[in-house]
Amino acid sequence: MEQTIPTMAQMAAEGKEPEILFWVGCAGSFDERAQKITRDICKILHHVGMSYAVLGTEESCTGDPAKRAGNEFLFQMQAMVNIEVLNGYNIKKIVTGCPHCFNTIRNEYPGLGGTYDVIHHTQLIQSLIDEGKLKAEGGESFKGRKITFHDPCYLGRANNVYEAPRAALEILDTELVEMKRCKSNGLCCGAGGAQMFKEPEPGKKEINDERMLDVIQTGASIIASGCPFCMTMLTDGVKHMEKEQEIMVMDIAEITVRANGL
Amino acid sequence: MVGQVIFIIILLGAAYLFGRNVAKVRRNILLGRDTDRSDRPAGRWAIMAKVALGQTKMVKRPTAAVMHFFIYVGFVIINLEVLEIMIDGIFGSHRIFSKPLGSLYGLLIGGFEVLALLVLVSCVVFMARRNILKLKRFTSAEMTTWPKSDANYILVIEILLMTAFLTMNAADYKLQLLHFGHYATAGSFPVSDMIAPLLPSGAGALVAIERGCWWFHIIGILAFLNYLPYSKHFHILLAFPNVYYSNLQPKGEFSNMASVTNEVKAMLDPSFVPEPAGVSLFGAKDVTDLTWKNLMEAYTCTECGRCTSVCPANITGKLLSPRKIMMDTRDRLVEVGNNIDKHGKDYTDDKTLLDNYITREELWACTTCNACVEACPVNINPLEIITEMRRYVVMEESQAPASLNNMFGNMENNGAPWKYSQADRLNWAEKE
Numbered sequence: 001m002e003q004t005i006p007t008m009a010q011m012a013a014e015g016k017e018p019e020i021l022f023w024v025g026c027a028g029s030f031d032e033r034a035q036k037i038t039r040d041i042c043k044i045l046h047h048v049g050m051s052y053a054v055l056g057t058e059e060s061c062t063g064d065p066a067k068r069a070g071n072e073f074l075f076q077m078q079a080m081v082n083i084e085v086l087n088g089y090n091i092k093k094i095v096t097g098c099p100h101c102f103n104t105i106r107n108e109y110p111g112l113g114g115t116y117d118v119i120h121h122t123q124l125i126q127s128l129i130d131e132g133k134l135k136a137e138g139g140e141s142f143k144g145r146k147i148t149f150h151d152p153c154y155l156g157r158a159n160n161v162y163e164a165p166r167a168a169l170e171i172l173d174t175e176l177v178e179m180k181r182c183k184s185n186g187l188c189c190g191a192g193g194a195q196m197f198k199e200p201e202p203g204k205k206e207i208n209d210e211r212m213l214d215v216i217q218t219g220a221s222i223i224a225s226g227c228p229f230c231m232t233m234l235t236d237g238v239k240h241m242e243k244e245q246e247i248m249v250m251d252i253a254e255i256t257v258r259a260n261g262l
Numbered sequence: 263m264v265g266q267v268i269f270i271i272i273l274l275g276a277a278y279l280f281g282r283n284v285a286k287v288r289r290n291i292l293l294g295r296d297t298d299r300s301d302r303p304a305g306r307w308a309i310m311a312k313v314a315l316g317q318t319k320m321v322k323r324p325t326a327a328v329m330h331f332f333i334y335v336g337f338v339i340i341n342l343e344v345l346e347i348m349i350d351g352i353f354g355s356h357r358i359f360s361k362p363l364g365s366l367y368g369l370l371i372g373g374f375e376v377l378a379l380l381v382l383v384s385c386v387v388f389m390a391r392r393n394i395l396k397l398k399r400f401t402s403a404e405m406t407t408w409p410k411s412d413a414n415y416i417l418v419i420e421i422l423l424m425t426a427f428l429t430m431n432a433a434d435y436k437l438q439l440l441h442f443g444h445y446a447t448a449g450s451f452p453v454s455d456m457i458a459p460l461l462p463s464g465a466g467a468l469v470a471i472e473r474g475c476w477w478f479h480i481i482g483i484l485a486f487l488n489y490l491p492y493s494k495h496f497h498i499l500l501a502f503p504n505v506y507y508s509n510l511q512p513k514g515e516f517s518n519m520a521s522v523t524n525e526v527k528a529m530l531d532p533s534f535v536p537e538p539a540g541v542s543l544f545g546a547k548d549v550t551d552l553t554w555k556n557l558m559e560a561y562t563c564t565e566c567g568r569c570t571s572v573c574p575a576n577i578t579g580k581l582l583s584p585r586k587i588m589m590d591t592r593d594r595l596v597e598v599g600n601n602i603d604k605h606g607k608d609y610t611d612d613k614t615l616l617d618n619y620i621t622r623e624e625l626w627a628c629t630t631c632n633a634c635v636e637a638c639p640v641n642i643n644p645l646e647i648i649t650e651m652r653r654y655v656v657m658e659e660s661q662a663p664a665s666l667n668n669m670f671g672n673m674e675n676n677g678a679p680w681k682y683s684q685a686d687r688l689n690w691a692e693k694e
Contacts, residue, residue: 005691026678028690035690042691056688060677068630069666070545070652072519074673076526107515112523153631158514184636185322188574193630197669197679201627204579 001039003046007056008089018053020045020124021091023105025098026061027228033235034097034228040257041097041121047262048133052095058085062104069194076112079104083114093117095124097253099154099227100192106159120155122226122252126164129171139261142172147255148179148220150211150234151186152227165226168252172259179214187211189233196229208237215247223249269351269480276484283491287561290599294554295542299507306506309641314505319639323568329384333420336381337498340427343374347480357434360448368449375431375453382424385417392417399567402576404586409494409565416495423482430475432457433468440465445472497564501640504562507555508641513632516649519544545653548614549595552650559642560592569634569644575627582627584634584644590619591647616651625651626663 011018022045028038045052063078082105086094094116096102106118119127128134136142147169155161162183169176181187190200190207200206211234215223223234234249299306312318317334320327346359360367392400392413400413432454437445442465451458461471490496521544524536546552549560569584570576576583594615601609616622628648635643656662662670669679677684 029687030682061673065679070656072522076522103514111518154514157632157636159512188629188631193628195629198663198665201580207574207578
């Protein structure tokens with residue numbers, strides 16, 4: 001990357017405290033596609049001049065997939081260790097690149113001693129737009145293109161965040177088309193509840209293929225989302241349907257970066 | 263006089279039986295673990311007013327919502343008429359409210375009649391949806407003989423009750439026009455005056471029809487009341503407390519198990535002295551390991567299947583059906599309760615909710631997407647039961663699917679669900 005990524009350890013060594021901690025998450029750290037989105041979120045933070053840092057090698061899984069799978073021990077072990085690190089750096093505000101990290105830190109860490117102001121990156125983008133710090137200019141034009149938004153379950157139903165990602169699309173002057181199952185009625189991509197890490201149970205079809213029917217019905221050329229697991233499932237779904245030529249899957253952060261030519 | 267005595271005996275008998283069955287349901291619900299839902303009473307009253315009384319979650323399916331609304335309003339309002347029937351029955355009076363209420367009475371009766379007709383029509387349409395159109399929601403796997411019959415019994419009983427009510431009014435109206443006996447003119451009967459021409463014109467026959475329908479209607483209502491505790495129709499009562507005790511936290515927030523917190527703290531800090539906690543299982547193997555709220559939800563479920571129809575696992579042909587999770591929980595709880603009645607409270611059979619009712623394949627198909635929770639018109643949460651049972655399978659039995667055990671291992675060893683080293687966590691910054 002052009003800019004260097006500030007870590008909490010460096011900041012603390014220099015006696016500085018960033019305005020916000022960027023919680024990257026496991027997918028954002030290791031999955032190749034999600035890594036790109038992570039860099040895009042950093043580009044946005046850099047572009048608006050927000051002081052931020054990441055934990056880097058001090059970050060560890062929030063424990064979300066362990067908790068959803070029923071392994072509360074492992075979840076709380078992860079949570080306590082993470083909370084110790086976060087509290088150690090006196091973290092107040094966190095932006096996450098993943099709805100699962102967002103949900104876990106926001107809702108489940110307070111009961112274990114970790115209370116922070118947690119937002120998802122689409123909420124950060126929305127507030128930057130509202131403050132006038134982020135526009136859609138200087139980059140690729142999305143004008144006239146049909147975009148549909150796939151609501152990640154842990155952003156939407158789990159936390160009632162429906163408008164922020166849409167606000168990031170609305171300033172593009174595109175045609176935002178909703179799927180038949182959207183917002184609180186949105187259909188899961190199939191990855192939640194630790195399904196990402198196991199083979200699906202026997203059934204008639206894959207959940208992401210079912211979701212593709214909704215996407216195709218809209219005639220959208222871009223599926224936007226805000227979750228690395230949805231990203232994987234939707235991208236696979238597009239492949240299964242052999243629609244790679246017609247439909248792109250993009251994170252809200254990627255779209256924002258492109259629209260601003262960052 | 264004899265009529266009054268018989269009426270009072272039937273009324274008291276019905277009230278006693280109903281009270282006894284409700285007490286049994288209450289005892290069964292309280293077999294569950296404790297959970298505190300006494301916080302934020304103002305918020306709880308508000309959500310009850312909105313979701314239970316106002317039925318705001320029904321509107322996602324407008325056809326069903328409108329017809330359900332007719333039946334619901336009909337049920338609540340026609341009960342005012344039942345109050346009069348009760349008083350008449352006890353004191354041997356006839357339409358006791360008609361004189362004091364004057365013209366308002368006519369208006370009320372007119373309103374009841376219109377509602378009764380709407381209830382009747384709605385019930386007929388609902389029966390058609392179940393038995394002729396065979397909507398998928400009402401014919402899927404767990405809708406076996408009893409749930410299907412239960413639904414039809416409820417609709418048939420309501421149709422019969424409304425028919426009796428209207429026929430009674432029609433006969434009464436005809437007798438009023440004849441100025442027969444104590445049948446004093448009591449307003450207009452907008453619906454039953456359409457039935458009236460079908461009835462005989464002799465006063466004797468009309469009195470027999472009026473009295474017959476009166477007795478059928480009130481005995482029918484008392485019998486129906488006593489059917490409720492055995493039926494999914496119990497939702498008409500439990501929907502209210504069930505919504506009052508809703509989870510008010512964000513849907514994505516799963517409970518942090520305090521028993522685990524104690525052990526984890528002790529593990530991380532040897533000087534930590536855990537608060538003494540009662541010995542209990544991690545998670546749920548049987549209904550008694552669930553909370554009383556989970557059990558109340560099982561009795562509240564009216565098997566509408568909105569949850570199952572939006573479940574991504576179910577839609578794609580997996581075994582999981584959130585509605586079945588609730589039905590199994592209730593069936594098992596009733597079984598546990600019956601065992602207590604028969605053999606005393608320490609009796610245990612060799613069955614459990616896990617495996618005998620809910621299979622592991624069902625549990626592992628869940629994506630925890632909360633669609634079922636969102637869909638439920640009375641705020642039932644099948645996901646909580648699924649999670650509690652996963653906790654039992656994973657923490658008590660160590661029987662998670664192998665791939666999930668791999669994921670747990672990775673997380674323990676390198677702080678990520680995949681086999682990547684924590685030292686490589688910032689490598690993304692070097693690329694591009």
